[in-house]
Amino acid sequence: MKNCVILMTVFCLLISPCNFLQVLFFMSCYGGHFGTMSSLLFPICTQNNCTVIESAQLCEKKLEVFHNFLKFDVIKRHGLPNDYPFSGNYDLLFSFCPRLLEGYEFSYNVLKEILEKDREKFDILVVDQVIFPSTLVAAELFDVPVVVESVAVPGAVECIQDKIEMSIYEIVALKPFFTKCWNWIDQKRSENDLPKLDFQGNFVINEYASRFPMLVPTSPLVYPKPHPSAEYIYFGGLRDKNFSNVPLESDLENWIRQSAGDIVYVSLGTHAVLNEQSVKSFLQKIENQNSFRVIWAMSQTLKLVAENASKKMSDKVFISGYLPQYSLLAEEKVKVFVSHCGLGSLVDFIKRRKPAVCVPQFGDQFPNAVIVENLKIGLDIRNFNFDQIENAIQKIQKNYQNFVTNLTEIEKEFAQFEDYNAINEFVHKIASRGKTTVQYKLKYQINAKRVHVTWKVITILSCSSLLCFMLFVVNFISRLMAPNDEKKKKH
Known part of the structure; x- marks a missing residue:
């Protein structure tokens, strides 16, 4: 029996990375973001020591069941809302977007506080790229190796690079908000004397997160161009048999x-x-x-x-x-x-x-x-x-x-990429550098030129329409006032 245990241990050491990493997860708890992010807990936390930052009360509830299958530590920082509710596009713009910026500030401050205290404790950070790109600024500040779990980048880049699937509303209304997000990131990086990035006037909120090593869900058949980034691996559609059924x-x-x-x-x-x-x-x-x-x-x-x-x-x-x-x-x-x-x-x-x-x-x-x-x-x-x-x-x-x-x-094809060892080898490779890997200058255009042209045309037409409307109003008021002026002259 003892010999069997020894042989199993040796076998595990041969097929697994040679040492345990201290991995810090900044967990998103919203809908599909949580599902995709939490699926990575199984391959990474079975072969490494994990600590999960709970950013909302909802995280605690959702993660409870994971403790029956996995061992990981928890840092509770319940400062984000349990949900970002909105109804319709206008509510998305005026409610969801400002709250997302509040989330940027909160998550940045939380990670900065943790790393100020325990930077040496953690070998690598794993984050959600949509909800928490602000944490990447803190990661750069403390030079922590980081891997971005890519929830929506593949669809977004496929959308921008190959076809305009964005609605007119999104192009006109959301671009200014995306620019606000970038400005927030740019300001924080400037405050911390981090190197300048080449901003492309983006239509994609994920332009910053796309500059870091990425773990991409699905496979080449689904997302043949998940991102022009040189460093990424697919991880299929991870679903643990015991947990998911x-x-x-x-x-x-x-x-x-x-x-x-x-x-x-x-x-x-x-x-x-x-x-x-x-x-x-x-x-x-x-x-x-x-x-x-x-x-x-x-x-x-x-x-x-x-x-x-x-x-x-x-x-x-x-x-x-x-x-x-x-x-x-x-x-x-x-x-x-x-x-x-x-x-x-x-x-x-x-x-x-x-x-x-x-x-x-x-x-x-x-x-x-x-x-x-x-x-x-x-x-x-x-x-x-x-x-x-x-x-x-x-x-x-x-x-x-x-x-x-x-x-x-x-x-x-998914099954080919659902390899725990391959995922961990990638995470270990990034962690072994001992510093943040980030592309300061992208070697590609993240936004198709036709999207920029569409934006400019719509902007010109909108401004022209507004100007014409204002001229019409002024002319209309002038005509209303004209009879009164004539009456005054007669008297």
Whole structure:
């Protein structure tokens, strides 16, 4: 028995990196960001010593279950909100964006405080690139090796480099906000005497984070150009078998068992914006068809809208709040996934080989949906409309096996990159430098020229329209005043 233990230890040492790193995770707890980031805990924390910074109360709740599978220390800094709620594009601009800048300030200060006290304790930092790019300034300041977990960069860069999938609204309204984010980063770096970066007047909020070594989810088939950065590796669609296969609640399990036909699973993410009328119409049309039953996972806000829209729920639809999505998609009777096409959901339906109808809401979900249709693993529609969704489901059902075959090919490629040792070798390589690796000058254009041209044309047209409107108003007021002036002259 003793000899077996010795042999196993030697074997582990041979296939694993030769020493344990002290890894610091700055954990994002929001939706798909948490799902993708937390999946890296399994390969990294099984072969290294990990410390996780909890940035919000929600983190504590979400990480509880991980302690049953992994050993890691926790630093609690609950200063961020549990969610960044918004409803619609204008709320995104005026509510979400300013709060994100507040998050920049908070996360920067938290990491700076930790590193001032314990810089020598940590060998490398792992961060989420969307929520916490500000932590990278602190990492540079203390010269800590850092790896960026890339949640949305692939979709964003695919969007900017190859096609304008950004809406006119995003180009006009969000660019100034993205510039504010950059200005915040640039100011902090300047205050700390860090080298100047070549800012490209970006349309991508992730321009700063893209300059660091990256761990990129999915695979080359999904994101063939994840980033022009020279240093990155894919990590597929990591899903730990024990952790991810959460049992379904008995009422849902019984509902599925009683279904004679196909089931369609609907989940549009945390920030889906639907009015009561569209939800009511959708529920009524489910009632009037016999092709499939529906399981609909809703955010709390959307669930209230549904309850107001229909006092009596049909037997053809099961509505719930949180559902264990990965487990649910494993059910044989669940055939199609109607999804917002966020990264976490994208990985889930590929891993479970279930075709998707994509109804993107914002951000990288739009280019993700385009990728899904191009790969023929689902269909992309832009409106939450039952007739369009039903039509898409019928198209998938007619060619179901072809969709599954394409999904199988991608899922097999995912598996090639879900290598714990390869992930750790990359992390060890970056950590071994003992300093931050950052590209001060990019060797590529992160924004396509046509996007800049579009921005300039829209800006000129907008300013011209505003000027014409002001001239019209002035002229209109002048005409109103003219009769009064004439009357005064007569008197």
